[in-house]
Amino acid sequence: MSIRQRPPTQPKWSVRNISYNPQVCSFVPVFDMDSKDEAGISIHDEVAGKQSVRDDAVGTVRLYEADALVLIPTPSPDPRDPLNLPQWRKWLITITLGICAILTDVSASYGNDPRVEDLMTYPTLFMGIGNLIAMPVAMAVGRRPVFLGSALVLMIGSIWCATSTSLSSHIAGRDILSMAAGQSEALCPLIIQEIHFLHEKSAMLAWFSAIQSMGTAALLISTPYLVQSFGWKWWYGVFGIVNGGILILAFLFVPESRYQRPTDAFEGAVHIHRQGHNDRIMRATTYHGVVLDLVRFKPRSIWNDIKIFHGPADWNALVTCLVQMIQCLSFPNILWVVLMNSTVLGIYVIMVSEYAGILSAPPYNFAFTSLGYxxxxQIAMAVIMIPVLGYGGDLLTRKLAERRGGVAEPEDRLIPMVLPVVIVTISCLFFGRAGSHPNHWSYWTIIITYSAEYFGFISVVLLGYTYSLDSYPERAGPILVLICAVRGLISFGISFGVTRFITQLGYTRALDVCAIVMGVVGALGIPVYVFGRKIRLGTQKWAVDNQDLNVEQ
Structure with missing residues (x-):
């Protein structure tokens, strides 16, 4: 008995026996596999006759089954499957990635001393280039070697900048450092999405973003004191030392997360068609979990985890990733997510470029060291985002799925998008007026609107990630690099024109334009929400690999 045709080199699963799993108190089938490279069989056995959600659009999944959450993607019986990592290990990986993102974010944006424009503008360009290089390579050789390699280059780049003896050398070191930093924007969220299930994805991405935001803000606050006490070269020296520590931590505790799964695993169900029998759907849930098979699979070990490379490189995957990026950019819903990210980042670049000048000038007269506070x-905004849009987003998705009889739609992730769109639009209006007429407005107007826009920025990034990854789970890598690279390049372009833009229009008119653009782009999300399922149906032939496992019984 087989499902769809697939190359003969791929492994074959079969039901071997029925085993008892005391952790979930249920009898579940254990599956064999001829190869140890592929996963994808789910565990809970469901009687046939129920319609598969794949008859609908890609991304539409059954999230509840008999009051239990379905594990999506479906984990395999392989102990080395990253989805089978213990929860404490997943938290440790998320925290490590968040700390690494702090360092890359600050290292790529620092430019206080010396005050040279190229040290601020070009890092954003090279971060975008870093994304375009690192992610396709990660698809070919694995996530772990690219992540560790980037961490090593970050350490070397920091030392380079600290020991530079000329401006040209300093700029070159910053550009190399920023190129390595770029991988964290897309690769870190990709790793997080590959070790967590759909029903917890938003919360874990929110924690990652919050750790990055809070750590970045804290380090930026301390930067003026560090520079004044030790000089700007030791700023890089300190980061070189800390980057070395992160490299060691990542080497020991961040395993390879690439794991090949069949298309059915991303639906939370494997469809079994047996000749002469009714069809069945196999599912894994929080009540009927995975029985780890230690007969056919090797147990997870520290020696396997610390290996740099896992399996041979697939350079065809590099080319495929680039092609899929172009394909995904043509999807109307993904194009809108890219526009939303680019718009909110562009507004943030304007505010972050101008707030210090406004607050340090009369009548506010902020001291240089006070600007960091x-x-x-941003720390407060990151803390708020975790329960509101992190856990709140996952809760909303689960509740709406319950109302639909257990079926979840990716467009549920877009409902909270209304909040950041409104907040960013209002922030633009007040920031512009306070910048033009500081004598009539409190300095708190600048601080609050700047912080509120940052909340909008990280919220749009979070919601855009979760919506895109829920819609097209098999295109996670290309979509993430597409979002991050495009917004990085746009940020680079905007950074050159901010001063002229403000000079020509003034703060009020310039930020009014930003508010209008944000409102218009945000409103385009309405047809994406309404017609999202039809869009996914129309694009799924480019977003689904249709890779299956032959199942015999």
Whole structure:
């Protein structure tokens, strides 16, 4: 008995016996596999006759089954499957990635001393280039070697900048450092999405973003004191030392997360068609979990985890990733997510470029060392985002799925998008007026609107990630690099024109334009929400590999 045709080199699964799993208190089938490279069989056995959600659009999945959450993607019986990592290990990986993102974010954006424009503008360009290089390579050789390699280059780049003896050398070191930093924007969220299930994805991405935001703000607050006490070269020296520590931590505790799965695993169900029998759907849930098969699979070990490379490189995957990026950019819903990310980042670049000048000038007269404390608002925004859009987003998805009889739609992730769109639009209006007429407005207007826009920025990024990854789970890598690379390149372009834009229009008119653009682009999300399922149906032939496992019984 077989499902769809597939190359004969791929492994074959079969039901071997029925085993008892005391952890979930249920009898579940154990599956064999001829190869140890592929996963994808789910565990809970469901009687046939129920319609598969794949008869609908890609991304539409059954999230509840008999009051239990379905594990999506479906984990395999392989102990080395990253989805089978213990929860404490997943938390440790998320925290490590978040700390690494702190360092790359600050290292790529720092430019206080010396005050040279190229040290601020070009890092954003090279971060975008870093994304375009690192992610396709990660698809070919694995996530772990690219992540560790980037961490190593970050350490070397920091040392380079700290020991530079000329401006040209300093700029070159910053550009190399920023190129390595770029991988964290897309690769870290990809790793997080590959080790967590759909029903917890938003919360874990929110924690990652919050750790990055809070750590970045704290370090930026301390930067003026560090520079004044030790000089700007030791700023790089400190980061070189810390990057070395992160490299060791990542080497020991961040395993390879690439794991090949069949298309059915991303639906949370494997469809079994037996000749002469009714069809069945196999599912794994929080009540009927995975029985790890230690007969056919090797157990997870520290020696396997610390290996740099896992399996041979697939360079065809590099080319495929680039092609899929172009394909995904043509999807109307993904194009809108890219526009939303680019718009909110562009507005943030304007505010982050101008707030210090406004607050340090009369009548506010902020001291240079006091400007860093404005970043405390970003810490507050990151803390708020975790329960509101992290856990709140996952909760909303589960509740709406319950109302549909257990079926979840990716467009559920877009409902909270209304909040950041409204907040960013209002922030633009007030920031512009306070910048033009500081004598009529409190400095708190600048601080609050700047912090609120940052909340909008990280919220749009979070919601855009979760919606895109839920819609097209088999295109996670290309979509993430597409979003991050495009917004990085746009940020680079905007950074050159901010001063002229403000000079020609003034703060009020310039930020009014930003508010209008944000409102218009945000409103385009309405047809994406309404017609999202039809869009996914129309694009799924480019977003689904239709890779299956032959199942015999």
């Amino acid at each position: 404005v970043q405390t608002g």
